[in-house]
Amino acid sequence: MSVDFVLVEKPDSLAFFRQIERIYLDSFPVSQIRPNKMIIRMLEFDPNYYLLVAREDYFIVGFSLLYAFNELNAAFLDFMAIDKTYRGRSIGSELFRYTLNVSRRLVVNSIGVFFEVERESPLEYDMEGFKYRGVRFYRRHGAKVLENVHYMGVSPRTRT
């Protein structure tokens, strides 16, 4: 079965969003998520907010949400997640690469994509912050950890 990656031009049905919502709610703690309704509104009304999906035979197995900050020549990766049952098959890696490529097309003179990664458990903490699986994943794909950024969100986070 083959996986393809698409920039969704116009999300057309609630059933479509239900698939995204299922992956989303399953992947992030409640404290971190945006209500689905807000995502739908942002996609509808804000031309700088983009939804990208990974599909296997037209079934959605992952998504990323990207905000193009054209004035900053950069994009913000708002969320990215792969359906739990599809993880570990490189779909996340491919979706991340695809998201980077799309951001280069969408953002004028793009200097890159920035995002934050949640610390998964206190046990995974190390002083360099590189042991977190999420951080390792993104570093493997060329992301750079921003040193000396001590800003903390509502729940403590690791910055990359």
Ligand SMILES: CC(C)(COP(=O)(O)OP(=O)(O)OC[C@H]1O[C@@H](n2cnc3c(N)ncnc32)[C@H](O)[C@@H]1OP(=O)(O)O)[C@@H](O)C(=O)NCCC(=O)NCCS
């Ligand atoms: C991060 C994520 C998108 C990777 O998707 P994937 O399809 O499993 O990725 P790949 O198969 O290409 O790569 C697998 C690697 O992802 C790593 N990974 C990173 N974060 C992970 C997480 N939260 N849960 C599980 N695996 C994760 C795995 O450890 C594995 O690397 P390893 O074998 O060195 O441990 C997916 O794990 C996920 O949806 N996680 C939950 C949501 C999330 O953390 N999103 C990113 C922050 S916005």
